[in-house]
Amino acid sequence: xxxxxxxxxxxxxxxxxxxxxxxxxxxxxxxxxxxxxxxxxxxxxxxxxxxxxxxxxxxxxxxxxxxxxxxxxxxxxxxxxxxxxxxxxxxxxxxxxxxxxxxxxxxxxxxxxxxxxxxxxxxxxxxxxxxxxxxxxxxxxxxxxxxxxxxxxxxxxxxxxxxxxxxxxxxxxxxxxxxxxxxxxxxxxxxxxxxxxxxxxxxxxxxxxxxxxxxxxxxxxxxxxxxxxxxxxxxxxxxxxxxxxxxxxxxxxxxxxxxxxxxxxxxxxxxxxxxxxxxxxxxxxxxxxxxxxxxxxxxxxxxxxxxxxxxxxxxxxxxxxxxxxxxxxxxxxxxxxxxxxxxxxxxxxxxxxxxxxxxxxxxxxxxxxxxxxxxxxxxxxxxxxxxxxxxxxxxxxxxxxxxxxxxxxxxxxxxxxxxxxxxxxxxxxxxxxxxxxxxxxxxxxxxxxxxxxxxxxxxxxxxxxxxxxxxxxxxxxxxxxxxxxxxxxxxxxxxxxxxxxxxxxxxxxxxxxxxxxxxxxxxxxxxxxxxxxxxxxxxxxxxxxxxxxxxxxxxxxxxxxxxxxxxxxxxxxxxxxxxxxxxxxxxxxxxxxxxxxxxxxxxxxxxxxxxxxxxxxxxxxxxxxxxx
Amino acid sequence: xxxxxxxxxxxxxxxxxxxxxxxxxxxxxxxxxxxxxxxxxxxxxxxxxxxxxxxxxxxxxxxxxxxxxxxxxxxxxxxxxxxxxxxxxxxxxxxxxxxxxxxxxxxxxxxxxxxxxxxxxxxxxxxxxxxxxxxxxxxxxxxxxxxxxxxxxxxxxxxxxxxxxxxxxxxxxxxxxxxxxxxxxxxxxxxxxxxxxxxxxxxxxxxxxxxxxxxxxxxxxxxxxxxxxxxxxxxxxxxxxxxxxxxxxxxxxxxxxxxxxxxxxxxxxxxxxxxxxxxxxxxxxxxxxxxxxxxxxxxxxxxxxxxxxxxxxxxxxxxxxxxxxxxxxxxxxxxxxxxxxxxxxxx
Numbered sequence: 019x020x021x022x023x024x025x026x027x028x029x030x031x032x033x034x035x036x037x038x039x040x041x042x043x044x045x046x047x048x049x050x051x052x053x054x055x056x057x058x059x060x061x062x063x064x065x066x067x068x069x070x071x072x073x074x075x076x077x078x079x080x081x082x083x084x085x086x087x088x089x090x091x092x093x094x095x096x097x098x099x100x101x102x103x104x105x106x107x108x109x110x111x112x113x114x115x116x117x118x119x120x121x122x123x124x125x126x127x128x129x130x131x132x133x134x135x136x137x138x139x140x141x142x143x144x145x146x147x148x149x150x151x152x153x154x155x156x157x158x159x160x161x162x163x164x165x166x167x168x169x170x171x172x173x174x175x176x177x178x179x180x181x182x183x184x185x186x187x188x189x190x191x192x193x194x195x196x197x198x199x200x201x202x203x204x205x206x207x208x209x210x211x212x213x214x215x216x217x218x219x220x221x222x223x224x225x226x227x228x229x230x231x232x233x234x235x236x237x238x239x240x241x242x243x244x245x246x247x248x249x250x251x252x253x254x255x256x257x258x259x260x261x262x263x264x265x266x267x268x269x270x271x272x273x274x275x276x277x278x279x280x281x282x283x284x285x286x287x288x289x290x291x292x293x294x295x296x297x298x299x300x301x302x303x304x305x306x307x308x309x310x311x312x313x314x315x316x317x318x319x320x321x322x323x324x325x326x327x328x329x330x331x332x333x334x335x336x337x338x339x340x341x342x343x344x345x346x347x348x349x350x351x352x353x354x355x356x357x358x359x360x361x362x363x364x365x366x367x368x369x370x371x372x373x374x375x376x377x378x379x380x381x382x383x384x385x386x387x388x389x390x391x392x393x394x395x396x397x398x399x400x401x402x403x404x405x406x407x408x409x410x411x412x413x414x415x416x417x418x419x420x421x422x423x424x425x426x427x428x429x430x431x432x433x434x435x436x437x438x439x440x441x442x443x444x445x446x447x448x449x450x451x452x453x454x455x456x457x458x459x460x461x462x463x464x465x466x467x468x469x470x471x472x473x474x475x476x477x478x479x480x481x482x483x484x485x486x487x488x489x490x491x492x493x494x495x496x497x498x499x500x501x502x503x504x505x506x507x508x509x510x511x512x513x514x515x516x517x518x519x520x521x522x523x524x525x526x527x528x529x530x531x532x533x534x535x536x537x538x539x540x541x542x543x544x545x546x547x548x549x550x551x552x553x554x555x556x557x558x559x560x561x562x563x564x565x566x567x568x569x570x571x572x573x574x575x576x577x578x579x580x581x582x583x584x585x586x587x588x589x590x591x592x593x594x595x596x597x598x599x600x601x602x603x604x605x606x607x608x609x610x611x612x613x614x615x616x617x618x619x620x621x622x623x624x625x626x627x628x629x630x631x632x633x634x635x636x637x638x639x640x641x642x643x644x645x646x
Numbered sequence: 647x648x649x650x651x652x653x654x655x656x657x658x659x660x661x662x663x664x665x666x667x668x669x670x671x672x673x674x675x676x677x678x679x680x681x682x683x684x685x686x687x688x689x690x691x692x693x694x695x696x697x698x699x700x701x702x703x704x705x706x707x708x709x710x711x712x713x714x715x716x717x718x719x720x721x722x723x724x725x726x727x728x729x730x731x732x733x734x735x736x737x738x739x740x741x742x743x744x745x746x747x748x749x750x751x752x753x754x755x756x757x758x759x760x761x762x763x764x765x766x767x768x769x770x771x772x773x774x775x776x777x778x779x780x781x782x783x784x785x786x787x788x789x790x791x792x793x794x795x796x797x798x799x800x801x802x803x804x805x806x807x808x809x810x811x812x813x814x815x816x817x818x819x820x821x822x823x824x825x826x827x828x829x830x831x832x833x834x835x836x837x838x839x840x841x842x843x844x845x846x847x848x849x850x851x852x853x854x855x856x857x858x859x860x861x862x863x864x865x866x867x868x869x870x871x872x873x874x875x876x877x878x879x880x881x882x883x884x885x886x887x888x889x890x891x892x893x894x895x896x897x898x899x900x901x902x903x904x905x906x907x908x909x910x911x912x913x914x915x916x917x918x919x920x921x922x923x924x925x926x927x928x929x930x931x932x933x934x935x936x937x938x939x940x941x942x943x944x945x946x947x948x949x950x951x952x953x954x955x956x957x958x959x960x961x962x963x964x965x966x967x968x969x970x971x972x973x974x975x976x977x978x979x980x981x982x983x984x985x986x987x988x989x990x991x992x993x
Contacts, residue, residue: 044843057702059947061754061762071755072702149725154717184711191703208725209756225843228765229943232842259842264938264947267821268837271829277836499954500693502701509692539712546697546719548712 044225045234048645051255051614051638053280053629054269055262060230066215066223069150069196070208077233078260080632082221083127085245086188087118087137087195089633092312092523093618093626095365097187098636100245101132101195101218103169106183106574113178113573118186120169125243126197127222134165139198141173149208152193155185180570181529188632189522219635220244220253234259246635253638255614266472273297273608280617280629281608284472285350288606296612300605300627301620304411305352305423308620308627310363311603312524313551314356315348315474316517317482318597320510321557322543325455330443332595333383333393334436338489339482341398341428342405345601347481348474351406353601354425355398359518359591360531361602362425369526369581370588371426377589378427383435386442391435399424425602433489453490462492464511466504469497478514478600505554508543516551517599518591526577528584529569535562535596557596562587616642666981673977680969684962685739689732693956695752696722726752726959739962748963753955759963762948767967769839770944773860774933775926777867782922784868785875790911792876793883804876812873816932820866820939827862834862837941863940867932871925875918882914889913916983923975 060074068075068084087102099105103119124132141163144156159182162174175182185193197216204210214223221235235258241247261278263269266287272278274294283291288306291297300308317335319326326332345351354362357378362371378394385391400417402424407413414420437447444456453461463486467479476497483493498504505513521531533539534552537560547553565587572579605628609617617637618627624640626633696719722728727738727749742748748759792801811819827834835841839859846852886892887910895909933946945964952960 044841058951059943061751061951062757065757072699072753148717149721151718152714153721154713154715155711157717158713225845227838227840227842227943228846229769229839231838231941231943234843261838261842262941263837264941265821268824268939268941271824272836275829275832275836498692500691500956503692503694503697506694506697507692533711546694548715550701 045257045259047276048613048643049256050234050259051257051280051641052259052261052278054278054282055233055260056282056630059262059264060226060233063226063228063230063233064213065211067207067210067212069144069152069193070210071151074230075191075632076260076630077226078221078235078258079215079233080188080191080194081219081629081634082235082258083215083217083219083223084194084632085124085218085635086192086632087120087186088183088192089188089636090522090524091626091633091636092310092363092365093623093633095363095524097522097525100188100249102186109180109573113180113182113571114175116173116175116182117166118171118173120171121245121248122169123243123248124218124245125240126199126216126218127238127244128197128200128216129240130197130199132195132197132218133168134171135168136195136198137171138163138165139202140193140196143196143201143207144193147207152185155182156193178570180573181527183574184530187522189520189524190631218244220246220638221258224257231262232259246639250636250639253635254641254643255638258638270608273610276610276612279610279612279614282628282630283606283608285352285606286472288608291608294610296610298609298611298617298619300607300609304406304413307349307352307604307606309352309354309423309602309604310623311605311628312361312363312365312522313520313603314359314361314517314599315478315514315601315603316359316597316599317478318505318513318515318517318551318555319557320508320512320543321555321596322508323511325443325445326511328443329594330439331445332598334439335486336429336595336598337393337432337436337439338491339429339485339598340431340488341600342401342431344481344485345402346405347484348477349601349604351402351409351411351424353604354423355402355428356425356599356602357394357428357592358588359597359599360521360528360588361523363523363602365524365526366521369577370584373581373585374588375426378592381592383439385435385438389438391432393429393432393435394427395430396427398428399426428600436489447490451490452492460492462494464494464496465514466496466498466501466510466512467514468501469499474603475501475514482512482514502550505550506546508541508545508547508554508556510554513554515554517597519549519552525574526581526584527569527574528580528587529566532562532566532569532587535559535591536566537563552597555596557594559590559594561590565590611644613644614641615644616640669977669980673973676973677969680973681743681962681966684965684969685736685958688953688956688958688961691953691956693954695726695956695958696728698955699753699755722752722755725755726750743962743966748966749959751952751960752957753951753960754957759959762960763945763963763967766943766945766948769942770933770946772856773863773936773942773944774867776860777864778871778922778925780864781868781871782875782918782925785872786879786911786915786918788872789876789879790883790914791906793880793914794887794906794910796880796884805880808873808876811869812877814870816866816870816935817939819870820862820936823862823866824939835859839943859940860942863936863942866936866939871932875921878921879911879914879918882917883910886910886914920976920979923979924972926972926975 055077057074057076060077062073065073066079085100088105089098089100091098097105101121103121108117120134126132141156141160144150144152145160159175159179161176164172166172200216201207220238220241222238224234224236226233237253237256241252269281270287270291273281273291288299292299299306319332321327356362360366381394382390382392399420403413403420446454455461465479465483468475479495483495486493505515518531519534521528534549537558539553540556540558541547565583569583618624625636700715700718750756751759751762792804795801828836840846840855892909895905933944934950937944937947949964
């Protein structure tokens with residue numbers, strides 16, 4: 019009897035295991051590209067109406083199904099026309115009229131041609147329906163939109179706006195054209211789920227998880243009738259699956275197992291994953307990290323709080339930072355430092371970093387009593403390289419390669435100069451080496467950061483706290499869950515969001531980055547500002563207002579004038595240092611070469627390397643199946 | 647004599663009615679208080695639900711200008727029903743509770759909270775209720791037997807195992823199982839509730855698929871929670887087995903298994919039954935960790951997201967279910983006590 023029971027149990031267990039093992043993926047693995055979704059579990063799995071709210075667009079919706087008129091491409095620094103025929107758009111003299119020429123031969127994935135009617139309909143619907151996300155600017159600026167012919171749209175504006183096109187320029191979101199033939203039949207465009215989504219992109223929805231953990235897309239039979247297909251050719255994967263992993267450990271195991279091809283990782287995760295022979299990183303050698311992400315982690319002072327409204331205090335805190343120690347904690351030396359408020363990405367190196375170099379070298383601070391100090395240290399990249407070498411990392415010898423990895427330079431570590439700048443205003447140190455404010459009280463900085471320890475904000479916070487404590491200031495680190503809300507409300511002394519709003523990362527226009535520093539954007543503490551990066555500093559300067567006003571009158575096509583004003587603004591930001599820019603954004607990627615190869619790594623950088631950006635559709639035609 | 651019996655019966659019925667009325671009033675008060683707290687506490691958070699949504703766009707660098715942000719704030723305030731005063735919102739809240747319409751989730755707008763609950767509750771119930779009940783049964787049965795035969799070799803071995811397993815965090819234990827059975831020996835999947843690309847339906851293949859995906863999460867919970875029940879039951883049994891009535895029954899020749907099950911375990915069960923009802927309220931906290939480790943769908947992660955993004959309606963929906971379930975279960979257990987233990991009478 020007992021033997022019988024035991025035998026039955028064994029048969030049952032083996033049966034279940036075998037039965038489980040027989041189950042497999044619905045799509046052939048060799049034809050499927052699988053990547054993670056960085057924004058988490060899709061909360062609206064059956065809803066693809068991205069015009070009406072947050073719909074987890076990186077589940078593949080904005081990468082594979084939808085296409086914009088124009089897209090910013092940080093990898094090459096260009097702005098590319100997709101549904102539009104050319105870049106830049108055509109404006110009249112006083113920027114009250116914009117004309118868009120559309121690409122011909124594009125079809126929605128249900129077989130209807132894409133024409134000017136779709137663009138006109140999209141703008142008119144947004145103008146009319148207040149609940150649509152981009153209603154605000156369309157209602158404010160659009161006087162009339164009309165179709166000139168099937169592939170030409172003319173938009174008359176209510177007032178001059180030389181940057182009106184930016185609402186249609188995709189950088190992780192834009193007003194992308196809607197299919198008129200779908201939405202014109204819809205009673206309520208807000209609650210409409212747009213399922214299945216009808217886009218001009220090269221893929222169609224195949225299936226999705228009702229719980230929001232995965233979405234699968236299938237290549238269109240007529241992929242050549244998408245803008246992506248027409249310009250770049252056939253996207254190679256037949257299927258693409260986007261997956262959500264709640265932990266990085268599971269993501270790494272999936273990458274090692276061959277269940278995942280592309281993953282966005284933390285530095286620790288990348289180090290673990292890259293031990294597998296089939297997993298590569300963006301740069302094959304150290305520092306591995308992808309360093310062309312267009313944002314600048316930094317330290318943001320609250321200008322509505324004393325003593326951070328004092329320029330000398332801000333500069334003293336900058337010079338109290340030993341950048342070698344800082345970068346070791348913040349990014350393990352893998353990111354390029356940036357002394358200015360934009361990242362050292364391809365678009366800006368030539369336009370801004372190179373022209374500013376001499377100015378930075380000669381820039382002087384006034385320490386009082388006629389004493390001057392040149393704070394810029396062009397040796398920083400070489401010091402960082404030496405430190406990296408000491409840590410055992412393989413560092414190139416070529417100075418240009420070193421600058422590419424570590425940046426062009428940063429500010430000197432000069433605590434003695436910082437001391438002079440502070441004592442000038444009545445700050446003093448006690449016998450224990452602790453700094454006191456001019457009123458005699460101990461100086462304590464409330465330094466806030468994101469609660470998630472792997473984020474750039476958090477690491478920047480730890481690095482800055484370490485440096486300023488060593489300098490003798492009491493630093494309280496604070497990681498509230500409501501980090502962003504509190505930043506917007508001004509409830510902090512110093513926060514660790516980006517030093518300025520992320521630029522487009524392509525083209526040379528810095529209007530987007532400078533605008534949060536306009537005086538019209540400043541709000542008192544307790545009132546929301548519109549932008550966290552840049553805006554939460556609550557800093558303004560009439561000179562910056564003037565530059566922004568001038569920039570508004572410069573055509574986007576006039577690169578020379580745009581760069582000149584951009585340089586003027588960047589110099590002003592360095593002089594005033596309202597926020598401290600520290601380094602250029604980096605991303606840690608893990609790419610499995612088990613099923614797909616020819617990824618856009620540093621040695622082979624064609625288009626965009628980040629699979630969660632809408633640009634990733636442009637990368638797909640260049641991927642190669644590993645078996646080839 | 648008959649009159650006396652009649653009077654006794656009447657008194658008993660009156661006592662029971664009074665007790666029931668008092669207990670049900672207490673139940674209503676607990677539910678009212680709990681739900682009111684659910685309304686007020688999230689509103690004390692510094693997190694703003696609308697800014698959290700806009701932040702989600704901005705976090706990735708989407709080009710939202712000031713005008714867009716301003717109009718989005720106004721629009722969302724109207725859509726979410728956050729434009730009225732606190733009193734108006736509180737009244738709306740009760741209207742919604744009474745009609746079981748919790749409104750839309752803010753972060754997952756326009757998805758109604760009730761739809762999210764419908765979508766995720768079955769997963770949570772399936773995973774958590776199964777594992778809670780199985781862990782409770784296994785822990786108590788093995789704990790009870792091991793407590794009675796505490797000197798035997800296998801009972802001591804069970805003690806060692808439970809002591810080793812019990813302090814392990816769910817996260818670590820789950821991860822160990824994941825590495826062993828999904829990476830090294832690829833028997834179970836790395837995560838999710840079902841296979842990719844295969845929509846769920848009511849057939850044997852789908853059922854096996856769901857079972858396969860929920861096996862490791864359930865195993866984690868059953869082993870770790872079972873160890874806790876095991877220890878508790880073992881201690882309870884060790885006390886009960888030395889009581890006089892057990893000794894008398896033993897001397898009276900009651901058979902061992904009858905003694906263990908009817909005399910010892912049954913008497914030691916009472917606190918465990920209450921513990922089971924109360925532990926239902928903790929399923930979300932345990933669920934969060936397990937859902938995270940195994941990327942398993944459910945209300946735990948949803949609640950965590952709702953709190954971190956100040957999604958008041960969603961917090962309200964999930965918490966309301968939790969409050970109602972736990973309060974009702976405790977009420978039922980209280981009322982069932984006399985059945986479980988004849989010694990208890992409501993006076």
